[in-house]
Amino acid sequence: MINTNEIMETLHMIDQEKLDVRTITMGISLFECVCDDERRLAQNIYDRVTSQAERLVQVGEEIERDFGVPIVNKRVAVTPAALVCGAVKDPLKIAMALDRAGKAVGVDFIGGYTALVQKGMTQADRRLIESIPEALASTDILCSSVNVASTRAGINMDAVGLCGQVIKDLAEKTREKDGLGCAKLVVFCNAVEDNPFMAGAFFGPGEGDSAVSVGVSGPGTVKRALEKIKDAPLDVVAETVKRTAFRVTRVGQLVAREASRRLRVPFGIVDLSLAPTPAVGDSVAHILEEMGLERCGTHGSTAALALLNDAVKKGGVMASSQVGGLSGAFIPLSEDIGMIRAAEEGALTLDKLEAMTCVCSVGLDMIAVPGDTSAETLSAIIADEAAIGMINTKTTAVRVIPAPGRKVGDKVEFGGLLGWAPVIPVHPFSSAAFIRRGGRIPAPLNSLKN
Protein backbone atom coordinates (compact mmCIF):
# COMPACT_ATOMS: atom_id res chain seq x y z
CA MET A 1 0.00 0.00 0.00
CA ILE A 2 2.80 2.39 0.84
CA ASN A 3 5.59 2.68 -1.65
CA THR A 4 8.28 4.09 0.58
CA ASN A 5 10.65 4.94 -2.23
CA GLU A 6 8.10 6.96 -4.14
CA ILE A 7 7.13 8.94 -1.08
CA MET A 8 10.73 9.61 -0.15
CA GLU A 9 11.48 10.63 -3.71
CA THR A 10 8.68 13.18 -3.69
CA LEU A 11 9.86 14.63 -0.39
CA HIS A 12 13.40 14.77 -1.71
CA MET A 13 12.28 16.59 -4.85
CA ILE A 14 10.47 19.20 -2.77
CA ASP A 15 13.12 19.64 -0.06
CA GLN A 16 16.42 19.27 -1.82
CA GLU A 17 15.67 19.83 -5.48
CA LYS A 18 13.41 22.86 -5.05
CA LEU A 19 10.42 21.44 -6.84
CA ASP A 20 7.71 24.00 -6.59
CA VAL A 21 4.74 25.40 -8.39
CA ARG A 22 5.87 28.77 -9.61
CA THR A 23 2.48 30.37 -9.90
CA ILE A 24 -1.25 30.03 -9.78
CA THR A 25 -2.53 32.70 -12.10
CA MET A 26 -6.18 33.63 -12.30
CA GLY A 27 -7.24 35.08 -15.62
CA ILE A 28 -10.08 37.59 -15.36
CA SER A 29 -11.96 39.08 -18.28
CA LEU A 30 -12.61 42.80 -17.97
CA PHE A 31 -15.00 43.16 -20.90
CA GLU A 32 -18.01 43.46 -18.62
CA CYS A 33 -16.38 46.53 -17.02
CA VAL A 34 -16.32 48.58 -20.24
CA CYS A 35 -17.64 52.10 -19.80
CA ASP A 36 -16.85 55.54 -21.25
CA ASP A 37 -16.45 57.22 -17.91
CA GLU A 38 -12.89 56.96 -16.61
CA ARG A 39 -13.76 56.90 -12.94
CA ARG A 40 -16.50 54.36 -13.34
CA LEU A 41 -14.35 52.16 -15.58
CA ALA A 42 -11.60 52.17 -12.96
CA GLN A 43 -14.09 51.36 -10.22
CA ASN A 44 -15.69 48.57 -12.28
CA ILE A 45 -12.28 47.03 -12.89
CA TYR A 46 -11.32 47.28 -9.23
CA ASP A 47 -14.58 45.66 -8.17
CA ARG A 48 -14.35 42.93 -10.80
CA VAL A 49 -10.80 41.91 -9.87
CA THR A 50 -11.29 42.10 -6.12
CA SER A 51 -14.48 40.05 -6.18
CA GLN A 52 -13.30 37.42 -8.63
CA ALA A 53 -9.86 36.93 -7.06
CA GLU A 54 -10.97 37.44 -3.47
CA ARG A 55 -10.12 33.88 -2.38
CA LEU A 56 -7.21 33.23 -4.74
CA VAL A 57 -4.38 33.74 -2.25
CA GLN A 58 -6.20 31.91 0.54
CA VAL A 59 -6.93 28.90 -1.69
CA GLY A 60 -3.34 28.91 -2.93
CA GLU A 61 -2.12 28.73 0.65
CA GLU A 62 -4.57 25.95 1.50
CA ILE A 63 -3.34 23.86 -1.40
CA GLU A 64 0.24 24.48 -0.36
CA ARG A 65 -0.61 23.23 3.12
CA ASP A 66 -2.59 20.19 1.97
CA PHE A 67 -0.01 18.84 -0.42
CA GLY A 68 3.14 20.21 1.11
CA VAL A 69 4.28 21.76 -2.18
CA PRO A 70 5.38 25.39 -2.18
CA ILE A 71 3.37 27.67 -4.47
CA VAL A 72 5.70 30.59 -4.89
CA ASN A 73 3.43 33.22 -6.46
CA LYS A 74 -0.25 33.93 -6.80
CA ARG A 75 -1.07 36.24 -9.67
CA VAL A 76 -3.87 37.80 -11.64
CA ALA A 77 -3.90 38.35 -15.40
CA VAL A 78 -6.58 40.50 -17.01
CA THR A 79 -7.90 41.34 -20.47
CA PRO A 80 -5.40 43.58 -22.31
CA ALA A 81 -6.17 46.99 -20.86
CA ALA A 82 -6.02 48.74 -24.25
CA LEU A 83 -9.11 46.74 -25.29
CA VAL A 84 -11.22 48.03 -22.43
CA CYS A 85 -9.85 51.59 -22.40
CA GLY A 86 -10.95 52.44 -25.94
CA ALA A 87 -13.53 54.98 -24.86
CA VAL A 88 -11.52 56.79 -22.21
CA LYS A 89 -8.71 59.30 -22.62
CA ASP A 90 -6.40 58.45 -19.76
CA PRO A 91 -5.44 54.80 -19.22
CA LEU A 92 -3.33 55.71 -16.17
CA LYS A 93 -6.35 55.56 -13.89
CA ILE A 94 -6.87 51.99 -15.02
CA ALA A 95 -3.23 51.19 -14.20
CA MET A 96 -3.74 52.52 -10.68
CA ALA A 97 -7.01 50.62 -10.27
CA LEU A 98 -5.37 47.35 -11.33
CA ASP A 99 -2.44 47.89 -8.98
CA ARG A 100 -4.76 48.68 -6.08
CA ALA A 101 -6.98 45.70 -6.83
CA GLY A 102 -3.99 43.36 -6.98
CA LYS A 103 -2.74 44.62 -3.63
CA ALA A 104 -6.20 44.33 -2.11
CA VAL A 105 -6.41 40.62 -2.93
CA GLY A 106 -2.79 40.06 -1.91
CA VAL A 107 -1.37 38.74 -5.18
CA ASP A 108 2.30 39.10 -6.07
CA PHE A 109 1.70 40.56 -9.54
CA ILE A 110 -1.16 41.63 -11.74
CA GLY A 111 -0.56 41.54 -15.49
CA GLY A 112 -2.48 42.85 -18.44
CA TYR A 113 -1.54 46.48 -18.91
CA THR A 114 -1.21 45.32 -22.44
CA ALA A 115 -1.72 46.34 -26.05
CA LEU A 116 -1.88 43.97 -29.03
CA VAL A 117 -0.52 45.94 -31.96
CA GLN A 118 1.07 43.36 -34.24
CA LYS A 119 -0.60 44.83 -37.29
CA GLY A 120 -1.89 48.26 -36.44
CA MET A 121 -2.34 50.59 -33.51
CA THR A 122 -5.61 52.16 -32.41
CA GLN A 123 -5.59 55.51 -30.65
CA ALA A 124 -6.26 53.63 -27.43
CA ASP A 125 -3.32 51.30 -28.06
CA ARG A 126 -1.02 54.23 -28.65
CA ARG A 127 -2.23 56.07 -25.56
CA LEU A 128 -1.69 52.98 -23.47
CA ILE A 129 1.79 52.24 -24.81
CA GLU A 130 2.85 55.85 -24.32
CA SER A 131 1.57 55.74 -20.75
CA ILE A 132 3.57 52.62 -19.82
CA PRO A 133 6.61 54.44 -18.33
CA GLU A 134 4.42 56.53 -16.02
CA ALA A 135 2.11 53.58 -15.25
CA LEU A 136 4.88 51.18 -14.24
CA ALA A 137 6.92 53.82 -12.42
CA SER A 138 3.99 54.82 -10.25
CA THR A 139 2.67 51.32 -9.46
CA ASP A 140 4.28 48.39 -7.67
CA ILE A 141 2.85 45.09 -8.84
CA LEU A 142 1.41 45.96 -12.22
CA CYS A 143 3.00 44.27 -15.25
CA SER A 144 2.75 45.33 -18.83
CA SER A 145 3.27 43.81 -22.26
CA VAL A 146 3.02 44.82 -25.88
CA ASN A 147 2.64 42.37 -28.75
CA VAL A 148 4.40 43.98 -31.72
CA ALA A 149 4.57 41.11 -34.19
CA SER A 150 3.08 37.79 -35.22
CA THR A 151 3.66 35.15 -37.84
CA ARG A 152 0.35 36.04 -39.47
CA ALA A 153 0.66 39.81 -39.37
CA GLY A 154 4.38 40.47 -39.63
CA ILE A 155 6.22 43.03 -37.54
CA ASN A 156 4.74 46.42 -36.76
CA MET A 157 7.94 48.46 -36.91
CA ASP A 158 6.20 51.65 -35.79
CA ALA A 159 5.27 49.86 -32.58
CA VAL A 160 8.78 48.43 -32.30
CA GLY A 161 10.19 51.95 -32.61
CA LEU A 162 7.80 53.23 -29.97
CA CYS A 163 8.63 50.39 -27.57
CA GLY A 164 12.36 51.15 -27.68
CA GLN A 165 11.60 54.68 -26.53
CA VAL A 166 9.14 53.43 -23.90
CA ILE A 167 11.79 51.12 -22.39
CA LYS A 168 14.27 53.97 -22.36
CA ASP A 169 11.82 56.34 -20.63
CA LEU A 170 10.75 53.67 -18.17
CA ALA A 171 14.37 53.01 -17.18
CA GLU A 172 14.88 56.74 -16.65
CA LYS A 173 11.72 57.06 -14.55
CA THR A 174 12.86 54.25 -12.28
CA ARG A 175 16.45 55.43 -12.27
CA GLU A 176 16.94 55.25 -8.51
CA LYS A 177 16.15 51.52 -8.69
CA ASP A 178 18.51 50.85 -11.61
CA GLY A 179 15.68 50.85 -14.15
CA LEU A 180 13.72 48.16 -12.31
CA GLY A 181 10.52 49.30 -14.04
CA CYS A 182 11.76 47.61 -17.22
CA ALA A 183 11.59 44.23 -15.46
CA LYS A 184 7.81 44.64 -15.53
CA LEU A 185 7.52 45.20 -19.30
CA VAL A 186 7.72 42.53 -21.99
CA VAL A 187 7.63 43.16 -25.73
CA PHE A 188 6.31 40.09 -27.55
CA CYS A 189 6.06 38.46 -30.92
CA ASN A 190 3.28 35.83 -31.10
CA ALA A 191 2.17 36.49 -27.51
CA VAL A 192 0.03 33.70 -26.07
CA GLU A 193 -3.33 34.47 -24.50
CA ASP A 194 -3.06 32.10 -21.56
CA ASN A 195 0.48 32.63 -20.29
CA PRO A 196 0.52 32.47 -16.47
CA PHE A 197 4.09 33.81 -16.15
CA MET A 198 4.92 37.44 -15.47
CA ALA A 199 5.70 39.98 -16.63
CA GLY A 200 4.01 38.89 -19.85
CA ALA A 201 0.77 37.43 -18.52
CA PHE A 202 -2.54 38.73 -19.84
CA PHE A 203 -5.93 37.12 -20.31
CA GLY A 204 -6.54 37.13 -24.04
CA PRO A 205 -9.73 38.29 -25.73
CA GLY A 206 -10.39 34.71 -26.87
CA GLU A 207 -10.68 33.47 -23.30
CA GLY A 208 -13.82 33.09 -21.19
CA ASP A 209 -14.91 35.00 -18.10
CA SER A 210 -12.22 33.58 -15.89
CA ALA A 211 -9.81 30.64 -15.61
CA VAL A 212 -7.03 29.44 -13.35
CA SER A 213 -3.73 28.40 -14.87
CA VAL A 214 -0.63 27.06 -13.29
CA GLY A 215 3.04 27.52 -14.13
CA VAL A 216 5.34 24.80 -12.88
CA SER A 217 9.03 25.05 -12.21
CA GLY A 218 11.76 22.61 -11.29
CA PRO A 219 15.11 23.07 -13.05
CA GLY A 220 16.69 21.63 -9.88
CA THR A 221 14.89 18.31 -10.26
CA VAL A 222 16.03 17.97 -13.87
CA LYS A 223 19.63 18.77 -12.97
CA ARG A 224 19.66 16.19 -10.17
CA ALA A 225 18.18 13.55 -12.44
CA LEU A 226 20.91 14.19 -14.99
CA GLU A 227 23.61 13.97 -12.32
CA LYS A 228 22.72 10.30 -11.98
CA ILE A 229 23.40 9.49 -15.64
CA LYS A 230 26.86 10.93 -16.20
CA ASP A 231 28.30 10.16 -19.67
CA ALA A 232 25.08 8.55 -20.93
CA PRO A 233 24.23 9.26 -24.59
CA LEU A 234 21.99 12.24 -25.29
CA ASP A 235 18.93 10.17 -26.14
CA VAL A 236 19.12 8.83 -22.58
CA VAL A 237 19.45 12.42 -21.38
CA ALA A 238 16.32 13.38 -23.32
CA GLU A 239 14.42 10.43 -21.89
CA THR A 240 15.46 11.34 -18.34
CA VAL A 241 14.37 14.95 -18.81
CA LYS A 242 11.02 13.72 -20.14
CA ARG A 243 10.43 11.50 -17.13
CA THR A 244 11.31 14.27 -14.72
CA ALA A 245 9.18 16.82 -16.55
CA PHE A 246 6.29 14.39 -16.38
CA ARG A 247 6.45 14.28 -12.57
CA VAL A 248 6.90 18.01 -12.21
CA THR A 249 3.93 18.66 -14.47
CA ARG A 250 1.74 16.16 -12.63
CA VAL A 251 2.16 18.30 -9.54
CA GLY A 252 1.14 21.34 -11.59
CA GLN A 253 -1.87 19.51 -12.95
CA LEU A 254 -2.96 18.45 -9.46
CA VAL A 255 -2.59 21.99 -8.13
CA ALA A 256 -4.43 23.47 -11.12
CA ARG A 257 -7.30 21.00 -10.78
CA GLU A 258 -7.61 21.60 -7.05
CA ALA A 259 -7.44 25.38 -7.45
CA SER A 260 -10.09 25.24 -10.15
CA ARG A 261 -12.36 23.10 -7.98
CA ARG A 262 -11.93 25.13 -4.83
CA LEU A 263 -12.28 28.50 -6.54
CA ARG A 264 -15.13 27.29 -8.77
CA VAL A 265 -13.37 28.75 -11.78
CA PRO A 266 -12.63 26.72 -14.92
CA PHE A 267 -9.20 25.14 -15.23
CA GLY A 268 -7.21 26.98 -17.90
CA ILE A 269 -3.87 25.40 -18.67
CA VAL A 270 -0.69 24.09 -17.14
CA ASP A 271 2.36 25.89 -18.49
CA LEU A 272 5.26 23.47 -18.71
CA SER A 273 8.03 26.02 -18.62
CA LEU A 274 11.15 25.25 -16.62
CA ALA A 275 11.43 28.54 -14.78
CA PRO A 276 14.65 29.13 -12.87
CA THR A 277 15.14 31.29 -9.79
CA PRO A 278 18.30 32.97 -8.54
CA ALA A 279 18.51 30.34 -5.76
CA VAL A 280 21.38 27.86 -5.89
CA GLY A 281 20.21 24.58 -7.43
CA ASP A 282 17.37 26.09 -9.45
CA SER A 283 19.20 26.97 -12.66
CA VAL A 284 18.55 26.11 -16.31
CA ALA A 285 22.16 27.00 -17.18
CA HIS A 286 23.36 24.32 -14.77
CA ILE A 287 21.29 21.72 -16.61
CA LEU A 288 23.11 22.59 -19.83
CA GLU A 289 26.41 22.44 -17.98
CA GLU A 290 25.46 19.07 -16.50
CA MET A 291 25.01 17.83 -20.07
CA GLY A 292 28.72 18.48 -20.61
CA LEU A 293 29.25 22.15 -21.41
CA GLU A 294 31.94 23.89 -19.39
CA ARG A 295 29.87 27.07 -19.29
CA CYS A 296 26.42 27.89 -20.55
CA GLY A 297 26.82 29.98 -23.69
CA THR A 298 29.70 28.07 -25.20
CA HIS A 299 29.41 26.16 -28.48
CA GLY A 300 26.84 23.41 -28.09
CA SER A 301 24.58 25.47 -25.82
CA THR A 302 21.91 25.93 -28.48
CA ALA A 303 21.83 22.20 -29.19
CA ALA A 304 21.67 21.30 -25.50
CA LEU A 305 18.89 23.82 -24.92
CA ALA A 306 16.94 22.51 -27.91
CA LEU A 307 17.09 19.00 -26.47
CA LEU A 308 16.02 20.22 -23.04
CA ASN A 309 13.18 22.35 -24.31
CA ASP A 310 11.71 19.62 -26.49
CA ALA A 311 12.04 16.90 -23.86
CA VAL A 312 10.35 19.09 -21.23
CA LYS A 313 7.37 19.53 -23.55
CA LYS A 314 7.16 15.85 -24.43
CA GLY A 315 7.16 14.85 -20.78
CA GLY A 316 4.75 17.55 -19.77
CA VAL A 317 2.15 17.08 -22.48
CA MET A 318 1.48 13.54 -21.30
CA ALA A 319 1.10 14.69 -17.70
CA SER A 320 -1.56 17.33 -18.13
CA SER A 321 -4.97 17.45 -19.73
CA GLN A 322 -4.58 21.04 -20.93
CA VAL A 323 -1.18 22.38 -21.79
CA GLY A 324 -0.61 25.93 -22.97
CA GLY A 325 1.08 29.18 -22.15
CA LEU A 326 4.70 29.42 -23.12
CA SER A 327 5.69 25.86 -22.23
CA GLY A 328 9.43 25.55 -22.67
CA ALA A 329 12.66 26.37 -20.89
CA PHE A 330 13.14 29.97 -19.78
CA ILE A 331 16.53 31.60 -19.94
CA PRO A 332 16.13 34.82 -17.97
CA LEU A 333 19.62 36.05 -17.31
CA SER A 334 19.25 37.75 -13.94
CA GLU A 335 16.99 35.04 -12.51
CA ASP A 336 19.39 32.17 -13.11
CA ILE A 337 22.60 31.87 -11.13
CA GLY A 338 24.29 29.81 -13.83
CA MET A 339 23.41 32.35 -16.52
CA ILE A 340 24.71 35.16 -14.32
CA ARG A 341 28.06 33.45 -13.86
CA ALA A 342 28.31 32.62 -17.57
CA ALA A 343 27.62 36.25 -18.49
CA GLU A 344 30.11 37.55 -15.93
CA GLU A 345 32.81 35.30 -17.31
CA GLY A 346 32.05 36.34 -20.87
CA ALA A 347 30.85 32.87 -21.92
CA LEU A 348 27.34 34.11 -22.55
CA THR A 349 26.86 37.12 -24.81
CA LEU A 350 23.80 38.89 -26.10
CA ASP A 351 24.34 37.32 -29.53
CA LYS A 352 24.53 33.79 -28.11
CA LEU A 353 21.43 34.43 -26.01
CA GLU A 354 19.64 35.54 -29.15
CA ALA A 355 20.66 32.32 -30.89
CA MET A 356 19.46 30.27 -27.92
CA THR A 357 16.06 31.94 -28.04
CA CYS A 358 15.51 30.34 -31.45
CA VAL A 359 15.04 26.98 -29.76
CA CYS A 360 13.49 27.72 -26.41
CA SER A 361 10.67 29.50 -24.70
CA VAL A 362 10.42 33.28 -24.80
CA GLY A 363 13.53 35.27 -25.57
CA LEU A 364 15.94 37.89 -24.35
CA ASP A 365 14.77 37.99 -20.78
CA MET A 366 15.94 40.08 -17.83
CA ILE A 367 19.08 41.31 -19.51
CA ALA A 368 20.81 44.43 -18.25
CA VAL A 369 22.47 46.53 -20.95
CA PRO A 370 24.44 49.78 -20.56
CA GLY A 371 22.45 52.85 -19.57
CA ASP A 372 23.59 54.78 -22.63
CA THR A 373 22.06 52.22 -25.04
CA SER A 374 19.94 54.23 -27.46
CA ALA A 375 16.21 53.76 -27.90
CA GLU A 376 16.85 52.77 -31.52
CA THR A 377 19.28 50.04 -30.47
CA LEU A 378 16.69 48.71 -28.03
CA SER A 379 14.12 48.76 -30.84
CA ALA A 380 16.54 46.93 -33.11
CA ILE A 381 17.07 44.25 -30.44
CA ILE A 382 13.28 43.89 -30.26
CA ALA A 383 13.03 43.71 -34.05
CA ASP A 384 15.61 40.90 -34.18
CA GLU A 385 13.80 38.86 -31.56
CA ALA A 386 10.44 39.50 -33.22
CA ALA A 387 11.87 38.31 -36.53
CA ILE A 388 13.00 35.05 -34.93
CA GLY A 389 9.54 34.50 -33.51
CA MET A 390 7.75 35.50 -36.69
CA ILE A 391 9.77 33.26 -38.99
CA ASN A 392 9.84 30.26 -36.62
CA THR A 393 6.16 30.52 -35.65
CA LYS A 394 6.98 30.73 -31.96
CA THR A 395 6.66 33.18 -29.12
CA THR A 396 9.64 35.42 -28.53
CA ALA A 397 9.97 38.37 -26.24
CA VAL A 398 12.32 41.04 -25.05
CA ARG A 399 12.67 42.22 -21.48
CA VAL A 400 15.82 44.34 -21.32
CA ILE A 401 16.88 46.85 -18.72
CA PRO A 402 19.04 49.74 -19.94
CA ALA A 403 20.18 50.52 -16.38
CA PRO A 404 20.67 54.30 -16.17
CA GLY A 405 24.26 55.33 -15.50
CA ARG A 406 25.53 51.75 -15.56
CA LYS A 407 28.36 50.50 -17.72
CA VAL A 408 29.46 47.09 -18.98
CA GLY A 409 30.62 44.95 -16.06
CA ASP A 410 28.55 46.78 -13.42
CA LYS A 411 26.09 44.78 -11.36
CA VAL A 412 22.40 45.61 -11.30
CA GLU A 413 20.31 44.35 -8.35
CA PHE A 414 16.61 43.72 -8.86
CA GLY A 415 15.87 41.79 -5.68
CA GLY A 416 13.74 38.76 -4.92
CA LEU A 417 12.87 36.37 -7.74
CA LEU A 418 14.19 38.90 -10.25
CA GLY A 419 17.77 38.40 -9.02
CA TRP A 420 20.69 40.49 -10.26
CA ALA A 421 22.54 40.84 -13.53
CA PRO A 422 25.90 41.91 -14.85
CA VAL A 423 25.54 44.63 -17.49
CA ILE A 424 26.49 43.07 -20.82
CA PRO A 425 27.55 44.92 -23.96
CA VAL A 426 25.41 45.70 -27.00
CA HIS A 427 26.85 46.31 -30.47
CA PRO A 428 28.26 49.83 -30.77
CA PHE A 429 27.10 50.38 -34.37
CA SER A 430 23.88 52.29 -34.97
CA SER A 431 20.60 50.82 -36.20
CA ALA A 432 18.85 54.18 -35.99
CA ALA A 433 18.23 54.73 -39.69
CA PHE A 434 16.69 51.26 -39.99
CA ILE A 435 14.33 51.81 -37.05
CA ARG A 436 13.38 55.35 -38.19
CA ARG A 437 11.99 53.93 -41.42
CA GLY A 438 9.01 52.55 -39.50
CA GLY A 439 6.27 50.80 -41.44
CA ARG A 440 5.76 47.06 -41.37
CA ILE A 441 7.82 44.00 -42.09
CA PRO A 442 5.38 41.80 -44.03
CA ALA A 443 4.22 38.44 -42.73
CA PRO A 444 6.49 35.64 -43.91
CA LEU A 445 5.85 32.98 -46.50
CA ASN A 446 4.95 29.69 -44.87
CA SER A 447 6.25 27.43 -47.58
CA LEU A 448 9.60 27.15 -49.38
CA LYS A 449 11.14 26.75 -45.93
CA ASN A 450 14.88 27.04 -45.90
Added chain:
Amino acid sequence: MTDSVSKAVVTVLGFDQKGIIARVSNVLYHHNVNILDISQTVISGYFNMIMLVDISAPDCPFSRLKEELGQTGNEIGVQIRIQKNEIFEAMHQI
Protein backbone atom coordinates in the same frame (compact mmCIF):
# COMPACT_ATOMS: atom_id res chain seq x y z
CA MET B 1 -14.56 18.60 6.37
CA THR B 2 -16.10 19.26 3.00
CA ASP B 3 -13.07 17.87 1.24
CA SER B 4 -13.47 14.60 -0.63
CA VAL B 5 -9.82 13.67 -0.12
CA SER B 6 -9.69 11.05 2.57
CA LYS B 7 -6.13 9.77 2.80
CA ALA B 8 -2.95 11.45 3.82
CA VAL B 9 0.65 10.45 4.30
CA VAL B 10 2.49 11.24 7.51
CA THR B 11 6.26 11.20 7.25
CA VAL B 12 8.66 11.39 10.17
CA LEU B 13 12.37 11.99 9.65
CA GLY B 14 15.00 12.42 12.33
CA PHE B 15 17.24 10.72 14.86
CA ASP B 16 15.77 7.66 16.50
CA GLN B 17 14.53 7.87 20.08
CA LYS B 18 11.93 6.34 22.30
CA GLY B 19 8.28 7.13 21.80
CA ILE B 20 8.20 8.68 18.33
CA ILE B 21 5.42 6.41 17.09
CA ALA B 22 3.58 6.75 20.40
CA ARG B 23 3.63 10.56 20.19
CA VAL B 24 2.53 10.64 16.56
CA SER B 25 -0.24 8.07 16.96
CA ASN B 26 -1.42 9.88 20.07
CA VAL B 27 -2.05 13.09 18.10
CA LEU B 28 -3.79 11.11 15.36
CA TYR B 29 -5.91 9.19 17.87
CA HIS B 30 -7.04 12.38 19.59
CA HIS B 31 -8.32 13.74 16.31
CA ASN B 32 -10.08 10.58 15.19
CA VAL B 33 -7.58 9.76 12.46
CA ASN B 34 -7.16 6.07 11.72
CA ILE B 35 -3.78 4.61 10.75
CA LEU B 36 -4.14 2.41 7.66
CA ASP B 37 -0.58 1.36 7.06
CA ILE B 38 2.80 2.02 8.55
CA SER B 39 6.35 1.49 7.41
CA GLN B 40 9.45 2.23 9.41
CA THR B 41 13.19 1.94 8.92
CA VAL B 42 16.12 2.93 11.07
CA ILE B 43 19.40 3.27 9.22
CA SER B 44 22.42 4.04 11.43
CA GLY B 45 20.30 5.85 13.97
CA TYR B 46 18.30 7.80 11.41
CA PHE B 47 14.61 7.25 11.83
CA ASN B 48 12.34 7.18 8.84
CA MET B 49 8.65 6.45 9.19
CA ILE B 50 5.80 6.67 6.74
CA MET B 51 2.17 6.30 7.74
CA LEU B 52 -0.88 6.17 5.53
CA VAL B 53 -3.83 7.57 7.45
CA ASP B 54 -7.55 7.98 6.92
CA ILE B 55 -8.58 11.59 7.29
CA SER B 56 -12.18 11.23 6.20
CA ALA B 57 -13.54 12.09 9.66
CA PRO B 58 -11.07 14.07 11.77
CA ASP B 59 -12.52 16.28 14.49
CA CYS B 60 -10.46 19.29 13.41
CA PRO B 61 -9.42 21.01 10.18
CA PHE B 62 -6.49 19.56 8.26
CA SER B 63 -4.43 22.68 8.98
CA ARG B 64 -4.79 22.14 12.75
CA LEU B 65 -3.70 18.52 12.42
CA LYS B 66 -0.69 19.65 10.42
CA GLU B 67 0.18 22.24 13.01
CA GLU B 68 -0.09 19.84 15.95
CA LEU B 69 2.02 17.20 14.24
CA GLY B 70 4.59 19.85 13.38
CA GLN B 71 4.66 20.97 17.02
CA THR B 72 5.06 17.43 18.27
CA GLY B 73 7.97 17.10 15.85
CA ASN B 74 9.59 20.25 17.21
CA GLU B 75 9.22 19.01 20.79
CA ILE B 76 11.03 15.73 20.11
CA GLY B 77 13.41 17.10 17.48
CA VAL B 78 12.21 15.25 14.39
CA GLN B 79 10.52 16.49 11.25
CA ILE B 80 6.88 15.45 11.00
CA ARG B 81 4.82 16.20 7.93
CA ILE B 82 1.35 15.37 6.74
CA GLN B 83 0.43 15.71 3.09
CA LYS B 84 -2.68 14.61 1.25
CA ASN B 85 -2.08 11.37 -0.58
CA GLU B 86 -2.94 12.74 -4.01
CA ILE B 87 0.40 14.44 -4.47
CA PHE B 88 2.17 11.07 -4.33
CA GLU B 89 -0.36 9.40 -6.59
CA ALA B 90 -0.11 12.21 -9.11
CA MET B 91 3.64 12.03 -9.32
CA HIS B 92 4.12 8.32 -9.48
CA GLN B 93 1.05 6.85 -11.12
CA ILE B 94 -0.36 7.35 -14.57
